[in-house]
Amino acid sequence: MADARAGAGTVTGPMVRAWIEKSAEVLAENRKxxxxxxxxxGDSDHGNNMDRGxxxxxxxxxxxxxxxxxLKSVAMSLISKVGGAAGPLYGTMFLDGSKPLIGKTVVSGEELAQFFADAINGVKKRGRSDVGMKTMLDALAPASDAFRAEFAKDGDMPASLKAAAAAAKQGMEATIPMQAQRGRASYLGERSIGHQDPGATSSYLILQAFSDAVEEAAK
Known part of the structure; x- marks a missing residue:
């Protein structure tokens, strides 16, 4: 069994398991x-879909x-259980991010930064989308950038994930004045303005769960 604490600059298998379990709890709490x-x-089903997934x-x-x-198992479950666009997008995110990490029980900050980059690139390709289109990328991309910048300072994993979650929250909130350019929301045109994107919100919740899980393990 890998040491759940390992080093301040790493993430361990038990931390990732705790992250996944905490994400499930948070998504259940925020289903409504x-x-x-x-x-x-949208289709009024994102909360139910993510909770079920x-x-x-x-x-x-x-x-x-x-x-x-x-992480590959997370991808497979989400692809098979989550309806709408969220299943394929979240599934691709975890699947593409997981590939370099197969067989690893501890990952470095550099490897986690690459996980975020691979995951985001997968979502961009799958959704044919980018930052600024009122999607989950508006939370994920700032989080990735913030993680990389913070980790480069002193290699502190809890602090870096906390910075990532804070950036994801800001990115999520920044979707409110945006006009949707992808998905069902895009059909509404200007009427999509003024609403927070649910995908960006679930992405933030998952990243906040990651930060909380690692911070608790590091105590």
Whole structure:
């Protein structure tokens, strides 16, 4: 079993497992909130879909501390259980990010930064989208940038993930004045302005769960 604390500049298998389990808890707690956000600009199902998907994620999570294997399992469960665009997008995010991490029980800050980069590139390609289009990328991309910048300062993993979560929150809030350019919300045109993107919101919640899980493990 890998040391759950390892070093201040690493993430371990137990930390990733705790992140996944905490994400499931947070998404269950925010199921109604995410659905309310999705109601005016989507299919009113994002909260239910993400909650259902992460329940399946936890049930199917493999034993052991192989970080890449766990993240790949998350991808497969989300692709099979989450409806709409969220399943393929989140599935691609975790699948593409997991590939270099297969077999690893501890990952460095540099490897985690690459995970974020690979995950974001996967979402961009799958969704044919980019930052500024009122999607989950508006939370993920700033988080990735903030993580990389903070980790470069002193290599502190909890501080870097905290910075990433804070940037994701700002990115999420920045979707409110945007006009949607992808997904069902794009059909509304200017009427999509004034609504916070549900995908950016669930992305923020997942990243905040990551920060909380690592911070708790590092105590």
């Amino acid at each position: 909130y995410l659905t309310e956000l999705d109601s005016p600009i 992460y329940k399946a994620v936890v049930e199917k999570l493999p034993e052991g501390d192989d970080i890449g294997a766990m």
